[in-house]
Amino acid sequence: MVKENCGVVGIFSLDGANVIPMVIDALRALQHRGQEAWGIAVPKKQPYKQLGLVSSGVADFDKVTREYESSAAIGHVRYSTMGKSNLENAQPLKVKDLCVAHNGTISNAEELTGMVGGCTFTPQNVSDTLIAAQRLVTLMSENGKLGNALSILKNEMVGSFCFTFVSDDNSVYAARDPKGFRPMVLGYRKDNNTYIVASESAALSAMGAQLVRDVKPGELLKISPTGLESEMFSQEKKYAHCSFEFTYFAHPSSVMEGSNIYLARKRIGQFLARKFAIKDADIVIPVPDSARPAALGYAQELGVPFEEGLLKDRYSRKGPLRSFIEPHQSDRVEINRWIIPITQVISGKHVVVVDDSLVRGTSSKAIIKALRRAGARKISMVITFPQIQFPCYAGIDFPSQDELVTYMGDGRKYSEEEITEKVRQLIGADFLGYNDAKNLAAAVGMDENSMCFTCSSGDYSTLGIKPMFKTRAEVRGE
Ligand code: SF4
Incomplete structure (x- = not known):
């Protein structure tokens, strides 16, 4: 089973600014959380992914900034806890109209495999993120909103997660697991009216954004043309922030x-x-x-x-x-x-x-x-x-x-x-x-x-x- 820890980012500009240069800066600042591969996803496109350090892709930054121009995007740097460091396993991943980037580990992904169907489990080539994303999309089709789907998925999953999502309807979402194992923060950049969600505030500093607060364990944030919305998909009170961080x-x-x-x-x-x-x-x-x-x-x-x-x-x-x-x-x-x-x-x-x-x-x-x-x-x-x-x-x-x-x-x-x-x-x-x-x-x-x-x-x-x-x-x- 391919498992992930990593760094994630999600950015939405309410002023319509192209956020790709900010995603690149954020990923460079999160490089210490994963140095095997990186990627960016925007609505209605297949994700862009590269192996190696973000800085090794510097020759393509202008091209990526032009071709993936968007006011809504997510990004990912990968540190695999198991499995091959190939491009296929790099993130973000796209499942139907949702792209997902994940920081954490889903330890019972084999069990979840049985719930998504059409997915043959083979150690080494199946990502826990892919299985969770497929299950999430299934739950959304059955239960409507992402918050409802997460409130079900959190009971089915064992492990930790910080997710960022970008949907084809031009919204960025971020969710932190109910125990808050992995970190996640919300930031804001005033000059282009942009919200940023990232694994760490180092990513905010890199792009000149201010730290607003930690994302609460069990919180789902949605950032769309109507602004920032928050809902709790879990009411867990006992947290377990990773001391190793x-x-x-x-x-x-x-x-x-x-x-x-x-x-x-x-x-x-x-x-x-x-x-x-x-x-x-x-x-x-x-x-x-x-x-x-x-x-x-x-x-x-x-x-x-x-x-x-x-x-x-x-x-x-x-x-x-x-x-x-x-x-x-x-x-x-x-x-x-x-x-x-x-x-x-x-x-x-x-x-x-x-x-x-x-x-x-x-x-x-x-x-x-x-x-x-x-x-x-x-x-x-x-x-x-x-x-x-x-x-x-x-x-x-x-x-x-x-x-x-x-x-x-x-x-x-x-x-x-x-x-x-x-x-x-x-x-x-x-x-x-x-x-x-x-x-x-x-x-x-x-x-x-x-x-x-x-x-x-x-x-x-x-x-x-x-x-x-x-x-x-x-x-x-x-
Ligand atoms: S404290 Fe140890 S067991 Fe707990 S999340 Fe961190 S590394 Fe894992």
Whole structure:
């Protein structure tokens, strides 16, 4: 099954301005949410799609702006959590007179397949977005409006979604799932009377628009020639905002649920320094790039110098890319291979390395090895996210449970301390400390109960499922 996380945007200009240049700017600003493919859809046309980074299509921007000219459009950058990175799986997708872009994962898409008919399920080539869109269109034909269809679909689906839609009757819609797993914001640009809905406010900043507010979990927005309308398709009160967005996924400039991501990460570092006050440290360094603000906060709180001890080679083929969201292990390894230590900064020091997460352990192991080669006297590693022990069914591609570095594999229940010690030995650090949910939520300034920590707690009650964990081979249908 092809599953998606990603970045989405939907734009409508009430002044009739051509919104395509704004969609392109927004997608470039959302590139950190997906670097495999991108696309744009307008009413009454097949979507335009390209593989690779948005910037790699720069030669075609003028042509696309002319040929797809429209005051209503949606866009998408793709990060597949499974499946092939081909153009067919790129989004937006068109089903009848509705184009759809999706950020999230629909974990029971196989079940939904049975409800849409005419769709033969084959792992690797069916997209959960396509199945959800087909089901949505069926429900709309039976129940009239999109809001009615979503209120039914939300009960049939397991997973997370932020959708943007553009319809052939020239309306843009945006919907956020009832738990608010994935982020979505509403913005406005005054000079051309344009509404924008996007995964993150970084997209609004890129086009000179103002952040109006977060889209509410369970809210459907419609933007059409008559203006902006809002309706709730769910009255859910218990939210589950993804905590991983705050430590890794989101752009530092974005504001999410009222918190700026850069400042939130810096505070996470400060709170971590209180949890793990490594007083004999000589320097604090980040693993580039997402952990940088947290390392700065950690260093400032502890009163230890912050240094850039590891630098990412931005000029290698994959240098500018984010390793975690690369679909293939070989590419992740290549990106991490080009994180180079600065010997003169590291040599002879007790180094505290701050990273945003520890998933498979391969990159941490490589980084610690490189720091030892650069002459580090002692290496302590602190992780801004809690221990990841369970798969995510709400839009982030953590590996299957058996691929996680925390997996013990013998069926016995291990304490958090025992797991930390096993991981510490495996990556070769002198000390390893993980953040915890309470500390992370307090640093972000949110109620812990309004955030999702399922991948560390194993409590899937917010999704209403008790998953049967599969190996990677089983997940791929091999
Ligand atoms: S399980 Fe983890 S990664 Fe997935 S939505 Fe929850 S916090 Fe985010």
